[in-house]
Amino acid sequence: MELNTKGRYAVMAMADLAKHGGHGSVPLTAIAERQQISLAYLEQIFQRLRRAGLVDSARGRSGGYQLARGPDEITVAAIMQAVDEPVEMTRCMLDGLAGCVGSAKCLTHDLWRALGDHILAFLSRVTLRDVLEGEPGRIAMPMLSAREPGPVEVAAE
Amino acid sequence: MELNTKGRYAVMAMADLAKHGGHGSVPLTAIAERQQISLAYLEQIFQRLRRAGLVDSARGRSGGYQLARGPDEITVAAIMQAVDEPVEMTRCMLDGLAGCVGSAKCLTHDLWRALGDHILAFLSRVTLRDVLEGEPGRIAMPMLSAREPGPVEVAAE
DNA sequence: TGATACTTGACTGCGGCGCTCGGGATTAAT
DNA sequence: ATTAATCCCGAGCGCCGCAGTCAAGTATCA
Numbered sequence A, B: 001m002e003l004n005t006k007g008r009y010a011v012m013a014m015a016d017l018a019k020h021g022g023h024g025s026v027p028l029t030a031i032a033e034r035q036q037i038s039l040a041y042l043e044q045i046f047q048r049l050r051r052a053g054l055v056d057s058a059r060g061r062s063g064g065y066q067l068a069r070g071p072d073e074i075t076v077a078a079i080m081q082a083v084d085e086p087v088e089m090t091r092c093m094l095d096g097l098a099g100c101v102g103s104a105k106c107l108t109h110d111l112w113r114a115l116g117d118h119i120l121a122f123l124s125r126v127t128l129r130d131v132l133e134g135e136p137g138r139i140a141m142p143m144l145s146a147r148e149p150g151p152v153e154v155a156a157e
Numbered sequence C: 001t002g003a004t005a006c007t008t009g010a011c012t013g014c015g016g017c018g019c020t021c022g023g024g025a026t027t028a029a030t
Numbered sequence D: 001a002t003t004a005a006t007c008c009c010g011a012g013c014g015c016c017g018c019a020g021t022c023a024a025g026t027a028t029c030a
Helices: A005-020 A028-035 A039-051 A076-083 A109-124 A128-133 A136-140 B005-020 B028-035 B039-051 B076-083 B109-124 B128-132 B136-140
Strands: A055-058 A064-067 B055-058 B064-067
Touching (some): A005 A039, A005 A076, A028 A039, A076 A109, A109 B109, B005 B028, B005 B039, B005 B064, B005 B128, B028 B039, B039 B055, B039 B076, B076 B109
Antiparallel strands (some): A055 A064, B055 B064
């Protein structure tokens, strides 16, 4: 269960952009320095963000990037998907049951699917604005912290 | 955002064990064949499961493994943690703010933390029994499928 | 004209996942 | 007693892809 740097950097950079953006574009050099990310690597990442329509670019001197939409209209899910192809959990379900154990759906098929959906749903509910305001903490709240063996009470009934 | 084979195989194997277990132990050769996993690799995985107290082993001929507890007392989270050290999303928060951007918490610090908690909470609510019964689909339900800015209303009632 | 910045694509080190191998210890069947 | 299953353990290793670099080009502004 791992998160790679591309997704992480992308969200960090976008958050930085939302914060220091305001009016006019922000050059990558500034972001790279503030967030301590290699400039050349950031450039790669922003190409993808641009192609996904999440940022607009301005070339030449005093150029840079700015958000294509408001910070409350850009979700973390959108960023991660733009930068880092699949949020899927396994090749098992790309189409049909290809990667499953030969015959039918593997026993855990539905589990991974549910997990993937769950993560995506979570990230889809967090916007850049939330990140800046430290909201994600609150959003995660309704979860029981973990492993509470008592009366489990899994929703419904 | 990726899931490695160790965690995946472990859950598949444990599900298989729960299904074909019943009474007496199940040899790894059987699981390996049914789930199409390399035997030698499975052995590694089961060492960890055993040390974590999730399975009991019986050596010698007609030996094998069986669940140490009932299928409804073993969560997917427990399995994944036994096999695959951290479910953490980044080194950023191992202790304190080590990996953060020099100074203070990085902007996305809380986000990754919330994501990690969220995933763990989800996996902690799914037991082996649920997996066998195809429940994980239902468990994931209380999530609104995505980006629903309306009244959030998660879990509870 | 030069400095600043984005654009693009090719290239690469190397860490670690995913797996194999070889041996050993234990137990049950015959 | 021997053989055949099984678990137990540690070392080793190929190869892929992540993370990052490099080089060359284009646009824009002062």
